[in-house]
Amino acid sequence: MDLALFLRVIWRFKWLVLPGILVAIGLAGLSFVRVSDKSPYISYRQHEQWISYSNVLVTQHGFPWGQVATGTQSSADPSRFIGLSVIWSQLALSDPVKQILRRSGPINGTLEVAPVLDANTQEALPLISVAAIADKPRTAITLARRETAALLSFLETQQADSSIKPENQISMLVTSQAAHAKLFKGRSKTMPVVIFLTVLMAVVGLAFVLENLRPRIAPVRQTEARRREADVAA
Numbered sequence: 001m002d003l004a005l006f007l008r009v010i011w012r013f014k015w016l017v018l019p020g021i022l023v024a025i026g027l028a029g030l031s032f033v034r035v036s037d038k039s040p041y042i043s044y045r046q047h048e049q050w051i052s053y054s055n056v057l058v059t060q061h062g063f064p065w066g067q068v069a070t071g072t073q074s075s076a077d078p079s080r081f082i083g084l085s086v087i088w089s090q091l092a093l094s095d096p097v098k099q100i101l102r103r104s105g106p107i108n109g110t111l112e113v114a115p116v117l118d119a120n121t122q123e124a125l126p127l128i129s130v131a132a133i134a135d136k137p138r139t140a141i142t143l144a145r146r147e148t149a150a151l152l153s154f155l156e157t158q159q160a161d162s163s164i165k166p167e168n169q170i171s172m173l174v175t176s177q178a179a180h181a182k183l184f185k186g187r188s189k190t191m192p193v194v195i196f197l198t199v200l201m202a203v204v205g206l207a208f209v210l211e212n213l214r215p216r217i218a219p220v221r222q223t224e225a226r227r228r229e230a231d232v233a234a
Contacts, residue, residue, distance in 0.1 A: 013207040020203030027199060028192035049185035052140040054130040054148040055116065055176035058085045061166055081126035084170055085115040089128050092151045101150040109134030109143045113151075127175070137181035144178035 010017050034043050058081045091097065092113040101107060109132050116127035130151070132144035152172050159169050 009207055009211050010204070013210060016207055016210075017203055020206075021200065024196045024199035024203070028196040031195050032187070032189070032192045044187060046187045047135040048183060048187060049133055049135065050137045050140045050181040051131055051133045051184035052137070052144045052178040052181040053132075053176065054144045054174060054178040056128040056130065056148060056151070057173040057175045058082075058088065058126045058128060059171050059173055061169060061171050078126065081170070082115075082124050085126045085128050086124055088151070088155075088172075089113045089115050091154070092128065092130065092147065097147075097150050097154045100153050101146055104146050104149075107143070108139055111143070111147055113147070128172075130178075132178070133184055140181040141178045148174060148178070 032045060034045050035041065036043070060081075090113075093111060098107070112131040112133070114129055114131075115124040116129050117123065118125055128151075130144055130148050132140045132142075132147060134140040134143055152174075155170070155172055
């Protein structure tokens with residue numbers, strides 16, 4: 001495309017292009033924010049997603065991880081705790097646990113619970129990771145803490161109802177309480193960019209359609225050729 005001709009067409013139809021650019025900016029902005037006649041007057045259409053974690057160790061009373069002997073009466077087989085971490089990570093999202101969780105308030109977010117994997121071997125560890133995803137950092141932190149508390153409460157209730165002796169009970173120790181949240185997913189800017197480019201291309205295309213219907217600008221190459229012919233003739 002002849003850049004000089006392109007710029008001349010754009011300048012000729014600036015009364016169309018300039019308002020078109022403003023419309024493109026306005027529509028792109030409205031796809032990203034919401035304008036209201038009530039406070040807050042301007043708000044984002046999309047929410048950021050924040051995530052916060054709590055970690056829980058599946059163990060037993062007496063802290064077997066501090067003992068040398070394993071698989072004895074006072075210390076269970078460590079592999080048993082690994083299997084239990086897998087099972088309890090599934091029970092953490094069960095309906096009974098959610099019922100306990102709702103006692104402390106609504107579930108404003110998404111919960112993900114899974115056993116922690118070893119970074120090198122990718123094998124499960126006797127640790128459970130509780131992740132809470134919410135629109136605000138504080139909400140994510142609070143939800144992760146509430147879910148952890150609900151899981152521990154469910155365990156204690158089931159053990160009490162089943163009359164399990166203390167020496168045979170598993171214990172869940174919170175090794176890392178949710179205290180911070182990090183950005184999990186930002187606001188997408190894809191839609192505003194697509195809208196802006198679509199409107200801009202439509203406006204520029206319309207300008208060239210009008211130019212083809214009413215051509216007044218000769219190509220620069222033709223103009224230069226005519227000048228050279230005039231110079232030769234002179």
